[in-house]
Amino acid sequence: MKFADLGLLPELQRAVADAGYTEPTPIQQQAIPIVMHGLDVMGGAQTGTGKTAGFTLPMLHRLARHASTSTSPARHPVRALILAPTRELAMQVHESVQTYGKYLPLRSTCIYGGVDMNPQMQELRRGIEIVVATPGRLLDHVQQKTIQFGQVEILVLDEADRMLDMGFIPDIRRILALLPANRQSLLFSATFSNEIKKLADQMLKNPQLIEVARRNTVSETISHRVHPVSAGLKRNLLAHILRHEPDSQVLVFVDTKLVCSRLAHFLARHEIAADAIHGDKSQQQRTETLDGFKSGRIRVLVATDVAARGLDIDDLPYVINFELPHTAEDYVHRIGRTGRAGRSGNAVSLVCAEERGRLAEIQKLINLEIPQEPIAGFDVEDDFHDGGQRKRRGDKRPRSDKEGGGRGSASRGRTSGRKSPLIAADGFDFSQPYQPMAQDADKLGETDGEIQPPAAVRKHQRPIAFLLGGLGRKPG
Numbered sequence: 001m002k003f004a005d006l007g008l009l010p011e012l013q014r015a016v017a018d019a020g021y022t023e024p025t026p027i028q029q030q031a032i033p034i035v036m037h038g039l040d041v042m043g044g045a046q047t048g049t050g051k052t053a054g055f056t057l058p059m060l061h062r063l064a065r066h067a068s069t070s071t072s073p074a075r076h077p078v079r080a081l082i083l084a085p086t087r088e089l090a091m092q093v094h095e096s097v098q099t100y101g102k103y104l105p106l107r108s109t110c111i112y113g114g115v116d117m118n119p120q121m122q123e124l125r126r127g128i129e130i131v132v133a134t135p136g137r138l139l140d141h142v143q144q145k146t147i148q149f150g151q152v153e154i155l156v157l158d159e160a161d162r163m164l165d166m167g168f169i170p171d172i173r174r175i176l177a178l179l180p181a182n183r184q185s186l187l188f189s190a191t192f193s194n195e196i197k198k199l200a201d202q203m204l205k206n207p208q209l210i211e212v213a214r215r216n217t218v219s220e221t222i223s224h225r226v227h228p229v230s231a232g233l234k235r236n237l238l239a240h241i242l243r244h245e246p247d248s249q250v251l252v253f254v255d256t257k258l259v260c261s262r263l264a265h266f267l268a269r270h271e272i273a274a275d276a277i278h279g280d281k282s283q284q285q286r287t288e289t290l291d292g293f294k295s296g297r298i299r300v301l302v303a304t305d306v307a308a309r310g311l312d313i314d315d316l317p318y319v320i321n322f323e324l325p326h327t328a329e330d331y332v333h334r335i336g337r338t339g340r341a342g343r344s345g346n347a348v349s350l351v352c353a354e355e356r357g358r359l360a361e362i363q364k365l366i367n368l369e370i371p372q373e374p375i376a377g378f379d380v381e382d383d384f385h386d387g388g389q390r391k392r393r394g395d396k397r398p399r400s401d402k403e404g405g406g407r408g409s410a411s412r413g414r415t416s417g418r419k420s421p422l423i424a425a426d427g428f429d430f431s432q433p434y435q436p437m438a439q440d441a442d443k444l445g446e447t448d449g450e451i452q453p454p455a456a457v458r459k460h461q462r463p464i465a466f467l468l469g470g471l472g473r474k475p476g
């Protein structure tokens with residue numbers, strides 16, 4: 001299938017051709033016609049599938065009828081609202097809106113916290129059709145009366161599961177209550193816990209379910225390997241690997257902000273151009289670091305899971321797990337930064353004895369035994385081969401230094417007991433008509449920024465093993 005077959009406006013087809021895309025990805029093939037028809041969508045997709053263009057292109061197609069070169073703010077009311085959990089993801093989505101909408105006179109902006117509100121206010125006063133925003137800052141603008149939602153036609157909720165993780169669902173509900181009831185709504189999420197289903201029921205009308213790739217599969221173009229190493233030698237091993245790959249840009253994942261900063265300093269001291277990105281950095285620092293990495297000035301970016309969320313970096317040949325994630329599902333998220341769009345990629349993990357349990361979880365989840373390659377001079381602890389059962393120091397790290405939340409036990413056993421390919425791990429049956437849930441939403445802890453989800457939420461959250469096997473309709 002070609003983009004031309006989808007019936008998108010010529011302005012959008014030109015922008016897509018400029019971006020170098022020849023064929024729509026599977027999620028784009030499914031989402032674009034549905035969204036163009038004005039239907040609501042409940043979709044599951046992970047980063048790297050092309051989901052952003054999947055909703056942005058048809059959204060722009062629908063909004064093009066409002067495109068106006070008039071300078072009057074009244075001619076540019078907010079028509080579309082895209083909500084994203086993190087500043088980085090919001091910026092990424094906004095970049096896509098600009099890329100695909102460059103031949104249409106539609107105005108867009110990106111609204112997020114951690115920066116001065118005034119420039120955002122001025123921009124909003126000018127009149128903006130498409131607003132990409134994180135929920136907290138958007139509500140600040142609502143309170144300041146700098147934004148009105150009376151003309152909103154399209155709402156997109158991106159990465160709803162991360163919104164839940166970050167405690168944003170009460171904010172989302174507040175925003176929903178302010179929007180016109182007669183609108184098109186799209187919800188994208190990688191997991192479908194009861195909370196997400198409740199939200200979908202509140203937000204969507206007769207949602208079309210979009211079939212996407214299985215959640216926990218990893219790209220076949222990625223080669224995985226584990227280097228067993230004792231915890232104390234990891235930093236030196238990382239420097240050793242980086243010196244042997246002098247031309248590669250590398251994204252290095254760690255679990256905590258503290259390790260993140262220290263590791264970046266360590267590498268910089270060893271003359272490896274490295275920087276850290278985590279939730280304690282100011283927005284300006286994060287943007288500068290990301291720009292530095294994208295331009296190639298920074299060769300090694302050390303990141304926590306939350307800070308790395310939504311980063312879209314083309315052609316990344318290496319992802320290194322300095323520490324394995326506590327949640328197996330995050331391994332899939334992390335290595336999704338390499339091997340994109342059919343390119344080859346390397347997922348390298350430095351694993352010490354106390355991480356053996358996490359490695360087993362990951363291998364179970366992705367259904368792959370990852371080859372282990374010891375490196376001479378970087379020995380592993382004596383108890384590595386007995387499964388590291390005797391000590392689990394890593395699991396006792398104080399939570400206050402961790403970012404995001406991880407979904408802990410929710411990741412366990414997700415691949416077992418699958419009844420049919422259309423039954424998700426959480427019991428959601430995609431072969432059945434969509435059933436509305438009760439409206440009484442649980443109250444979640446309200447927070448702002450990168451925080452732990454409430455324990456009760458994490459406990460009930462389940463990944464979806466098999467996503468959305470076709471079209472479905474909610475009765476009535």
Ligand code: AMP
Pocket residue numbers: 020021022023024025028046047048049050051052053312314340341
């Ligand atoms: P996303 O899943 O939206 O984060 O997109 C992942 C990457 O795929 C981005 O770098 C996009 O620029 C790229 N991409 C999106 N659609 C296509 C396409 N049809 N062909 C090739 N690359 C694409």
